[in-house]
Amino acid sequence: MSHILNKKFQTALIHAPRKAPQYISSVQPPLFRASTIIFENTDALFNRHWTDPYDYSYGTHGTPTTFTLADQIAQIEGGEYCLLAPSGLSAINLVNSALLAQGDEVWVPDNVYGPNMEHLRNLEKRYGILVRVYNPIDVTSFTPSEHAKLLWLEATGSVTLEFPDLVGLVQKAQAQQILTVLDNTWGAGLAFNPFDFSDEHLAVDISVHALTKYPSGGGDILMGSVVTRDLQLHHKLFHMHAIQGIAVSGDDTAQIQRSLAHMSIRYDQQAQSALKLLAWLKQQPQFSQVLHPCDPESAGHEYWKQVCTTGKSAGLVSVIFKPEYDLKAVRKFCDHLNLFKLGFSWGGPISLVMLYELNHMRSLKNTHLQQGLLVRFCIGLEDAEDLVQDIQNALKQLE
Structure with missing residues (x-):
């Protein structure tokens, strides 16, 4: 009480004199809502880097709530690193923006998710990216040139539901050092492991997932994820994620986390x-x-x-x-x-x-x-x- 008396009333409302312990063991983890994150001291401020596994510096980089969900999604999909985005389409656009530059060739299946194609056509028109289309069940239709940088895969196609020749396409892309990215919303990390899906232990480089669908389960939350196993590739995506200011709500994150069980x-x-x-x-x-x-x-x-x-x-x-x-x-x-x-x-x-x-x-x-x-x-x-x-x-x- 003496502490309250030592402060003006308005100040005491903001800087509470008593603080309950900040963690208990509960079924659901605590929810953190944060834009500003308070640093304990200047050492904590300056002895940090954005590539740290858990960089608590600003809300857009992550909180315990968002990092916890990201870790869970990475585990479900068989990956190591995960970035969260405000929607599945936002996650798709993050990949395209981070990995494609002028003159690069990107291949997409004929049954590609329509908004992804629309985004790529926009990049083609504005920045000179070359968009090529292949038949997902015919590997011979995938004929990359030396400029090919990215191969999009969908398993399955979201409308006509063809399951692609995933093994053949990934083998062909890897032989030419082309990055592979899978829209794994249909499989959701449950139908198959995108990072180990064959006897030869083939893996895609990136798995994109619209958490809006099965992880949410309620038809009321928008979110997407980008999962990788390669730390260097993760950092490249994370850098674009940061400079674009991509972030998700702590409340939405907690809702999806609650539905994962x-x-x-x-x-x-x-x-x-x-x-x-x-x-x-x-x-x-x-x-x-x-x-x-x-x-x-x-x-x-x-x-x-x-x-x-x-x-x-x-x-x-x-x-x-x-x-x-x-x-x-x-x-x-x-x-x-x-x-x-x-x-x-x-x-x-x-x-x-x-x-x-x-x-x-x-x-x-x-x-x-x-x-x-x-x-x-x-x-x-x-x-x-x-x-x-x-x-x-x-x-x-x-x-």
């Missing part, structure tokens, strides 16, 4: 529901093709089987309507779904549906895809039988 349970349940849906969808006469990497008839199935030795797959399945169903009809189908909500993303508790016109999304001729409009189902945590009934009811609107 049951991520694999949710992943498995949604995957099993998707397989039940797959079996039923294949029997429906309205569809010319049903796309899922576990299905032997889907493109890339043999590569999924080769890499995903866990037998795991995400809770996504796509269908292509027969050509007689025009855009008006397929829109009517989507609008009459009840449990499936029209929205982007996946991995949350509510099942989602999205309609795509593939002829607007592809630059190569894909002989493995039928002509028609594509609908992607992203399975939530509802009962699979209810989801089947929902689709069945909507299909009746097309009769």
Whole structure:
């Protein structure tokens, strides 16, 4: 009390005379919110470097909350180092910005995540980066020149769900010293280990993950991650991360951290529901093709089987309507779904549906895809039988 009396009231409100112990053992780790971080003394201020494993200097560099989640994501994906970004797309853009320069060649799969391609085309137009497209299930279509610096991989493609020839593509890239970066949002570090996915212990150089999806699990948090095993590469990415001022909220970080404990349970349940849906969808006469990497008839199935030795797959399945169903009809189908909500993303508790016109999304001729409009189902945590009934009811609107 005497300390309070020795300070003016306003000062005492800011510099509290009593301070409770700052750490207890609890189920969830404490949440740190910080922009400014207080240095204990000038030694702590000057005897530090941004490359220190835990550089507590400013909120954008990290707090115990963000570093803890980063360590967990690195562990889940089989990596060593992890950077967090405000979204999956932000994580993608960080990689492109850090590793590509004028005249460099970057290769992307024909089923690349659309916003990634948009960002690369913007870099191509403004800074002279060369963007090349390959067929993810045909290694021979990947023909890098001496200027190739980066190969983007998606396992699977987020709309048509082809699993790429990951082994063949990475081997070819490594032979020419081209960095490989995998969008691992579908696998989430659970379907396979991106840093050890073959008998030869092949590894990608970078794994990018939209934590918005399965790690969050609630459909309410945006975040992304960039995981590596190479310290020098991590520092190169971290330097761009720092100068661009990339940072994440402590509150959002804590929310994702809270969801990690049951991520694999949710992943498995949604995957099993998707397989039940797959079996039923294949029997429906309205569809010319049903796309899922576990299905032997889907493109890339043999590569999924080769890499995903866990037998795991995400809770996504796509269908292509027969050509007689025009855009008006397929829109009517989507609008009459009840449990499936029209929205982007996946991995949350509510099942989602999205309609795509593939002829607007592809630059190569894909002989493995039928002509028609594509609908992607992203399975939530509802009962699979209810989801089947929902689709069945909507299909009746097309009769």
